[in-house]
Every structure is written in C-alpha cells, then in structure tokens.
Amino acid sequence: MSSDDIAVHVPASVAGDWFRSAVVYQVYPRSFVDSDGDGVGDLPGVIGKLDYLHDLGVDVVWLSPVYRSPQDDNGYDVSDFRDVDPIFGTLADLDRLIAGLHARGMKLLMDLVVNHTSDEHPWFVESRSSEQNPKRDWYWWRSSRPGHEAGSAGAEPNNWRSAFSGPAWEYDDRTGQYYLHLFSPKQPDLNWENADLRSAVYEMMRWWLDRGVDGFRMDVVNYLSKEVSLPDGPTDPETRYGDGSRHYVCGPRIHEFLHEMHRNVFQGRTGEFLTVGEMPGVTVEDAILFTDPARGEVDMVFQFEHVMLDLEDGDKWRPRPLELTRLKASLGRWQEALADRGWNSLYWGNHDAARAVSRFGDDGDHRVQSAKMLAGILHLHRGTPYIYQGEELGMTNMRFAAIEDHRDIEVLNHHHEATTHLGRTDAEVLAAVAPLNRDNARTPVQWDATCGAGFSTGLPWIGINPNADRINAASQVNDPDSVFSFYRRVIALRHEDPVVADGDFMMLLPDHEQVYAFRRALPPVEMLVLGNFSAVEQSVEVGDPTWAEADQILGNYPMESTLRLRPWEFKAFRRSSRR
Numbered sequence: 001m002s003s004d005d006i007a008v009h010v011p012a013s014v015a016g017d018w019f020r021s022a023v024v025y026q027v028y029p030r031s032f033v034d035s036d037g038d039g040v041g042d043l044p045g046v047i048g049k050l051d052y053l054h055d056l057g058v059d060v061v062w063l064s065p066v067y068r069s070p071q072d073d074n075g076y077d078v079s080d081f082r083d084v085d086p087i088f089g090t091l092a093d094l095d096r097l098i099a100g101l102h103a104r105g106m107k108l109l110m111d112l113v114v115n116h117t118s119d120e121h122p123w124f125v126e127s128r129s130s131e132q133n134p135k136r137d138w139y140w141w142r143s144s145r146p147g148h149e150a151g152s153a154g155a156e157p158n159n160w161r162s163a164f165s166g167p168a169w170e171y172d173d174r175t176g177q178y179y180l181h182l183f184s185p186k187q188p189d190l191n192w193e194n195a196d197l198r199s200a201v202y203e204m205m206r207w208w209l210d211r212g213v214d215g216f217r218m219d220v221v222n223y224l225s226k227e228v229s230l231p232d233g234p235t236d237p238e239t240r241y242g243d244g245s246r247h248y249v250c251g252p253r254i255h256e257f258l259h260e261m262h263r264n265v266f267q268g269r270t271g272e273f274l275t276v277g278e279m280p281g282v283t284v285e286d287a288i289l290f291t292d293p294a295r296g297e298v299d300m301v302f303q304f305e306h307v308m309l310d311l312e313d314g315d316k317w318r319p320r321p322l323e324l325t326r327l328k329a330s331l332g333r334w335q336e337a338l339a340d341r342g343w344n345s346l347y348w349g350n351h352d353a354a355r356a357v358s359r360f361g362d363d364g365d366h367r368v369q370s371a372k373m374l375a376g377i378l379h380l381h382r383g384t385p386y387i388y389q390g391e392e393l394g395m396t397n398m399r400f401a402a403i404e405d406h407r408d409i410e411v412l413n414h415h416h417e418a419t420t421h422l423g424r425t426d427a428e429v430l431a432a433v434a435p436l437n438r439d440n441a442r443t444p445v446q447w448d449a450t451c452g453a454g455f456s457t458g459l460p461w462i463g464i465n466p467n468a469d470r471i472n473a474a475s476q477v478n479d480p481d482s483v484f485s486f487y488r489r490v491i492a493l494r495h496e497d498p499v500v501a502d503g504d505f506m507m508l509l510p511d512h513e514q515v516y517a518f519r520r521a522l523p524p525v526e527m528l529v530l531g532n533f534s535a536v537e538q539s540v541e542v543g544d545p546t547w548a549e550a551d552q553i554l555g556n557y558p559m560e561s562t563l564r565l566r567p568w569e570f571k572a573f574r575r576s577s578r579r
C-alpha cells in the first residue's frame with residue numbers, strides 16, 4: 001500500500017500546538033536527588049540534574065507536589081498552596097528551578113491538587129471550626145445517616161469507600177458532623193459548588209503562572225464535581241463499603257468547572273502553556289470534550305483504560321496477565337477517537353503505578369530490550385509522551401520483604417484492612433500487592449553504583465532497589481546501547497520528524513497476540529512501527545513485504561532488513577513515496 005491510499009487529516013484547530021512534539025518527564029521529588037543528606041529528595045537535587053534532563057532531550061518537567069504539606073500522602077495533601085515544604089527547599093529554590101529550566105529551553109508543570117487539601121490547610125481549619133464559619137461550605141460537611149447516632153458504626157452520611165480503604169467520611173466531634181474525604185482523612189474534599197472557593201483556586205493558579213510556571217498537571221481533576229445529594233453507591237462485599245464513583249467521576253458540572261478555570265486562568269495570557277487533567281474512569285467520549293481546543297477545558301487527559309486491563313474487576317490487588325490484543329484495542333481506540341478533535345497523553349507509568357518494564361515488559365533476561373521496545377512503541381504513537389523518572393534507565397519494581405518496608409499510605413492501609421477485617425494473612429497480602437503497589441515506582445532514582453545509589457548520603461526514606469549496582473545512570477549516559485541512549489533517540493525523533501507528532505495513526509494486526517504493529521502517515525512520509533511483546537521470535541506479515549526495504553530508523557538490536565522480530569525486538573521503518 002502506498003501512502004497515497006491513506007486519507008490523512010491533520011486538524012487545523014490543533015496543528016502547530018507546541019506540545020504535539022514535546023516530551024514530558026515526571027519528577028517525583030522525594031525520590032529524585034537528595035542534596036542535603038536527610039534521606040529525602042529536594043529541589044536543589046532536581047536543579048543539580050537539569051543538565052541530565054536537558055541531555056535526555058525532554059521539553060517539560062512535571063514536578064509532583066512540593067507545596068507545604070504534612071506528607072500524609074507524600075505531598076498530595078497540601079496545607080499551603082503558595083509555599084514550598086521545608087523538606088523540599090524554599091520558594092527561592094523553586095524560582096531557581098524555573099529559571100534553570102527556562103534557560104535550557106524547558107518548561108515546568110506544577111502538580112495542582114485541588115480536589116482536596118490537607119486537613120491542616122487554613123481553609124479546612126476554619127471550615128471545621130463551626131457550622132457558621134464562612135468557609136464551612138468550602139468542604140463537604142454532612143450529618144449522620146438518619147436514624148443513626150452520629151459517630152457510631154455505620155452512621156456515615158453515605159456508604160462511599162475511600163481510595164485508601166475504610167469509609168470516605170470522618171466524624172468531627174467539634175460540630176458533630178462528618179466531612180468527605182475520597183482519599184485519606186487528612187485529605188478533605190473541597191466543595192467546588194462554592195463559587196468563592198473556585199475563585200480562590202483560580203487566583204492561586206494565576207499566582208503560579210505569574211511566578212513563571214508553564215502549566216499544571218491536575219490531580220484527579222475529574223472528581224471536582226460531585227452529585228450534591230451524595231447518594232449511596234453499589235455495595236462491595238470485599239471492602240464493606242459502597243463504590244461512589246458514579247456520583248463523582250466526571251460529575252454533572254465538571255465541564256463547566258474546567259471551562260471556567262480555563263477562562264479565569266489562561267484566557268488572555270500570552271505564552272505556551274500546558275494543562276493535563278488526571279482523570280481516573282474518564283471515557284473516550286468525555287475525553288474528546290475535555291480536550292477539544294474549541295471548548296477551552298484542558299489540553300490533554302491522563303486516561304486509565306490501558307492500565308486497568310491487567311486487573312481483575314478493576315482491583316489493583318488482584319492483578320492478572322495482560323492480553324496484548326486488549327491493550328492494542330484500547331490504545332488504538334483512543335488514537336482513533338482523538339484523531340480529529342483533542343489530543344492524547346501517552347504513558348506506561350508514574351508514581352502511582354508499577355515500573356513500566358516490570359509491568360509490560362520483561363524485567364529479567366530481556367530487561368534492556370523490552371524497556372527500549374516499550375519506549376519505542378509508546379513514543380511513536382500520536383500524543384504527548386510522559387516519562388516517569390528512572391523509566392529512561394529501565395528501572396524495575398522493588399521486592400519488599402515485609403510490610404514494614406513499605407511507606408505508601410495506600411498499601412499500608414490496605415494491608416491493615418485485609419489482615420484485620422478480611423481474614424487475609426500477611427503473606428497473602430504481601431504477595432497480592434507486590435506487582436502493582438505504588439512504592440515500586442517510588443524507590444530512589446539510581447544514579448550510580450555507590451552505596452546510596454547517588455541519591456543520598458543519608459538514610460533514604462524508602463529502600464533503594466538492590467539492583468542499583470547494575471542499573472544506574474552513570475553506566476548508561478555514555479553508552480550508545482543503553483536504555484537511556486534509546487530514550488534520547490526516540491525523543492529526538494519526535495522533535496525532528498513531523499510524522500511522529502502530526503502523522504495519522506493506523507493500528508495493524510489487531511488480533512496478533514504478541515506483536516504490536518502500527519503505521520503513521522504524513523504524506524509523502526510513512527512509518528511502520530513493530531514491537532515484539534514476547535521472548536519468542538515472530539515473523540510479521542503487514543501486507544506489504546517491501547517495508548523490509550525501507551530505512552530502519554530505530555531499533556533495539558543490530559539492524560537487519562527483515563520483518564522478523566527477535567525476542568522483545570523493536571523496529572521502526574520510514575519511507576517517502578516521493579522516491
């Protein structure tokens with residue numbers, strides 16, 4: 001087939017958006033670099049690695065929260081939106097980070113956590129002080145269920161479960177009412193129905209933009225609008241509570257709120273900005289609306305469909321093998337749906353997920369090949385790719401020997417609930433949480449083979465993966481065959497070749513159980529991309545054997561002109577019909 005057979009459509013509304021050819025790198029600061037030896041990563045540590053990031057070639061850094069916070073959920077519980085927590089440094093450090101990034105042509109995305117605050121945020125302190133306080137309505141306060149005594153078991157206003165186990169309500173005896181917390185009790189949910197609260201958030205966002213940040217990654221932003229009657233959800237015998245998600249995932253006013261935010265924060269501002277909404281449970285139909293530039297909501301969303309396929313009933317503690325055909329069907333559907341309007345984000349992992357190579361590749365014998373293959377496949381989709389720190393080194397999951405080695409509130413609370421209320425043994429729970437718990441991705445970045453892995457000279461807040469002696473940046477940055485060097489090449493390809501940023505996407509071989517194959521096209525150029533998701537050699541038939549004669553522009557084995565794929569092999573071919 002020649003490229004002339006392809007109807008290529010590049011929508012005028014978004015063509016030229018700078019982020020189409022950009023790559024974002026996520027820094028989870030607590031685990032990046034510790035400059036002062038207290039065992040926790042910090043902003044001076046990030047500043048010290050700006051040349052590393054620049055050398056890798058990324059365009060944007062997304063910084064997980066560094067705001068003042070009691071750190072109940074590692075900073076996703078903010079007690080002051082306009083200051084830096086002392087464990088990470090100072091506002092002056094943040095200004096230096098912004099300046100250092102800008103000086104190198106990179107941008108900074110702040111994490112924006114406004115579905116909830118910390119219970120130590122002054123807004124909540126005021127809100128809980130009395131029912132008459134003007135900030136009372138900034139959070140969700142409700143009385144106990146009728147007929148139940150406030151504070152007694154089962155008296156919560158509804159049956160919703162919190163994401164971190166237990167009920168989503170906390171009783172507060174100061175006023176005899178409960179407040180809603182979809183996450184920990186130290187993360188009360190903000191009530192976005194209140195217009196004053198919304199204005200205060202927009203003002204804070206403008207303050208950050210005035211300071212020089214280039215946009216926001218918006219934490220669970222599709223939870224902002226709740227059905228105000230807060231109805232019960234379907235009950236779940238496993239957790240003893242109900243699932244309220246249908247009443248707050250993409251709730252009734254969510255598009256209105258995000259449009260209002262966009263109008264109040266970004267409209268009329270000159271510059272190049274980026275907004276990405278983290279949206280668990282978002283459907284592709286909704287994502288089209290959220291990211292349609294004409295609607296002025298967000299530039300792209302983090303969707304979760306492709307990271308739910310290896311879970312039984314969506315339960316991360318019940319992992320199951322991933323079927324490649326389902327992964328292709330899902331990602332392919334998102335590619336197709338957002339081809340004309342809107343834009344995709346692309347990711348394998350982040351600070352809430354397992355390490356990409358352990359989850360989707362082979363972190364044993366084929367670690368290097370499979371880490372590169374995953375990078376090649378993801379980055380050559382249409383959309384903006386996100387790299388999670390250490391992914392560019394092929395860092396792997398960590399084996400935690402005991403629950404005491406864990407630090408994450410989610411896994412600790414689950415372990416407690418499962419062993420005390422659900423009759424599971426410690427060993428059963430540890431085995432169940434091993435593949436997907438969030439601490440896997442939160443072990444320190446492995447910079448070198450020294451004792452603290454170049455992360456810290458002190459006692460790290462969480463264990464360092466013992467494989468740091470083999471898997472580390474120092475051994476990779478100057479090695480042309482390393483995972484790092486491969487990432488560098490695939491990032492450069494997006495910058496240099498418009499077919500990557502702008503070309504149409506066509507999934508091939510949807511039913512093949514081991515091979516991921518697709519074509520990109522921006523006439524007269526087209527690209528064929530192949531990845532073997534197995535250790536078994538594959539002969540690939542894409543209906544056009546002449547592809548083997550095209551230029552192979554990227555691969556993770558010594559190049560050869562065939563459509564055969566060795567274990568976990570990745571190949572990208574490019575040709576132009578004007579030959």
Ligand code: NOJ
Binds near residue numbers: 113
């Ligand atoms: C999503 C964040 O990525 C996660 O780390 C956090 O625990 C929850 N939102 C709550 O803020």
